Amino acid sequence: MWGIEVIFKGKNFLRLLGGLGTALQISLAAVLISIPLGILLGVLMAGKNPVIKAILRVYLDFIRIMPQLVLLFLVFFGTTKVWGWDLSGEVSSVIVFSMWGSAEMSDLVRGSLAAIPKHQYESAQSLGFTPWQTKIYIIIPQTIRRLIPLSINLITRMIKTTSLVLMIGVVEVLKVAQQIIEANRMTAPDAAFGVYLFVFVLYFAACFIPSLLARHLERKWS
Amino acid sequence: MKTRFKTIAAGLLLTLGIAGIASCSTTASAGNDGATATTTGAGSADTKVVYRTLDEIKASGTVNIGVFSDKNPFGYVDENGEYQGYDVYFAERIGKDLGVNINYVSTEAASRVEYLETGKVDIVLANFTVTEERAQKVDFALPYMNVALGVVSPDSRVITSLDDIGENDQVIVISGTTAETYLAANNPDIKLQKYDTYANAKNAFENGSGVAWANDNTEVIAFSLQNPGYTVGIPELGSQDTIAPAVSKGNETLLNWLNDEIKALGTENFFHADYEATLVDTYGLDYENSLVVEGGVVKQN
Numbered sequence: 001m002w003g004i005e006v007i008f009k010g011k012n013f014l015r016l017l018g019g020l021g022t023a024l025q026i027s028l029a030a031v032l033i034s035i036p037l038g039i040l041l042g043v044l045m046a047g048k049n050p051v052i053k054a055i056l057r058v059y060l061d062f063i064r065i066m067p068q069l070v071l072l073f074l075v076f077f078g079t080t081k082v083w084g085w086d087l088s089g090e091v092s093s094v095i096v097f098s099m100w101g102s103a104e105m106s107d108l109v110r111g112s113l114a115a116i117p118k119h120q121y122e123s124a125q126s127l128g129f130t131p132w133q134t135k136i137y138i139i140i141p142q143t144i145r146r147l148i149p150l151s152i153n154l155i156t157r158m159i160k161t162t163s164l165v166l167m168i169g170v171v172e173v174l175k176v177a178q179q180i181i182e183a184n185r186m187t188a189p190d191a192a193f194g195v196y197l198f199v200f201v202l203y204f205a206a207c208f209i210p211s212l213l214a215r216h217l218e219r220k221w222s
Numbered sequence: 223m224k225t226r227f228k229t230i231a232a233g234l235l236l237t238l239g240i241a242g243i244a245s246c247s248t249t250a251s252a253g254n255d256g257a258t259a260t261t262t263g264a265g266s267a268d269t270k271v272v273y274r275t276l277d278e279i280k281a282s283g284t285v286n287i288g289v290f291s292d293k294n295p296f297g298y299v300d301e302n303g304e305y306q307g308y309d310v311y312f313a314e315r316i317g318k319d320l321g322v323n324i325n326y327v328s329t330e331a332a333s334r335v336e337y338l339e340t341g342k343v344d345i346v347l348a349n350f351t352v353t354e355e356r357a358q359k360v361d362f363a364l365p366y367m368n369v370a371l372g373v374v375s376p377d378s379r380v381i382t383s384l385d386d387i388g389e390n391d392q393v394i395v396i397s398g399t400t401a402e403t404y405l406a407a408n409n410p411d412i413k414l415q416k417y418d419t420y421a422n423a424k425n426a427f428e429n430g431s432g433v434a435w436a437n438d439n440t441e442v443i444a445f446s447l448q449n450p451g452y453t454v455g456i457p458e459l460g461s462q463d464t465i466a467p468a469v470s471k472g473n474e475t476l477l478n479w480l481n482d483e484i485k486a487l488g489t490e491n492f493f494h495a496d497y498e499a500t501l502v503d504t505y506g507l508d509y510e511n512s513l514v515v516e517g518g519v520v521k522q523n
Contacts, residue, residue: 010301080340169327179299182292
């Protein structure tokens with residue numbers, strides 16, 4: 001029914017899972033790089049140095065304006081043309097998603113820090129906390145709590161956007177799905193619905209697990 | 223102080239915005255004709271050798287071949303994860319005759335030229351139609367297949383010539399295809415009914431809203447074989463284009479080897495065997511001689 005049977009033909013099922021694995025590996029690597037980098041950049045953006053702030057602002061907006069597909073082409077083909085680097089599709093994807101993730105993350109961190117009311121700092125000071133103690137015991141715990149849902153949202157967006165990497169030759173879950181649909185064009189012309197439905201279930205599972213984790217953490221810390 | 227930074231930042235952003243829009247339109251055009259390079263480093267690309275010569279490929283033991291992985295029956299991946307199709311059958315032979323392993327790279331129509339311009343693949347064998355515009359950026363070897371336009375119509379009224387189309391008849395085309403541009407330029411009197419997608423055009427044709435459907439001949443032939451009651455009355459219309467392997471611009475050693483290979487394969491009717499192994503299920507035996515180009519020699523009709 002709906003061409004779901006083609007998913008279980010030959011190695012198709014394992015190929016789809018393998019494709020999801022590729023997508024998740026790229027997103028996981030990018031998340032592991034962009035969260036710490038994003039936090040660092042966010043703290044700098046919330047700081048007082050106007051030059052650093054301006055540079056980071058330009059970086060953030062550059063990454064935001066550029067469609068991810070253009071960034072992928074720039075890193076994958078552009079670096080070869082200009083510097084002769086031969087980056088693989090996977091490495092280029094991790095670079096682009098880390099650039100994007102750290103830019104978005106830095107803005108989330110900046111926003112969360114800015115959202116801490118001024119009286120929190122003043123109360124801490126009047127209770128005799130040093131500036132460092134204020135940051136560690138008062139500001140950071142509150143910021144992290146605000147950041148959890150925002151960063152999970154970013155992570156799920158990153159997972160979903162990995163579907164673009166098929167344009168630079170990385171065979172991830174969506175590309176495998178297209179391959180399966182096309183390979184069965186004659187024998188199962190209506191396979192598209194079933195296969196895409198299955199891809200939907202895979203993406204849903206991949207994005208739902210981090211959401212559950214986030215909900216758990218939020219409840220635990222509130 | 224603060225406002226000055228805001229002004230500077232705004233200025234920078236505007237510049238970036240324009241750069242961003244410029245890059246967008248570059249990519250968009252790459253998508254449309256499948257053959258536009260991004261402007262990045264175009265100047266330095268001329269001076270640098272990006273490709274690997276024949277000897278370098280042989281020494282490395284692996285040839286990188288760009289193929290489609292989702293264009294059945296030309297290049298696709300079967301349920302066991304193996305590359306298959308008319309292009310792949312030829313690629314396998316190339317690997318065998320070079321004496322090297324093949325690394326297949328899954329390419330998209332829009333990025334085939336870029337892969338060659340950056341040397342990320344040695345050969346593209348992805349249903350690559352030879353056009354003048356593309357030939358400025360890559361080097362095409364001898365052709366191994368023909369493509370032309372075709373017109374399919376119902377058995378009840380088969381259109382065998384464009385003169386059969388009356389002045390109130392409408393012909394279905396898909397927007398942006400060569401069929402649309404060809405008919406609009408050469409037969410402006412014919413009324414066209416345009417659809418954005420293949421599926422919509424197919425539905426409209428099956429519902430009888432047009433007397434005929436014009437598209438790539440491989441597409442209309444496949445349609446008529448899968449759907450009884452329709453005949454391809456005009457199998458070849460307009461200028462005949464060819465499909466050929468392509469290598470990076472200037473890679474003469476590999477290009478010459480490929481040309482010699484295609485000529486040599488002609489003596490054993492290799493591409494007829496390829497057709498019979500990969501395309502016969504889709505196109506039947508009737509079109510073998512009109513679609514296959516053997517030994518790189520295109521027959522003039």
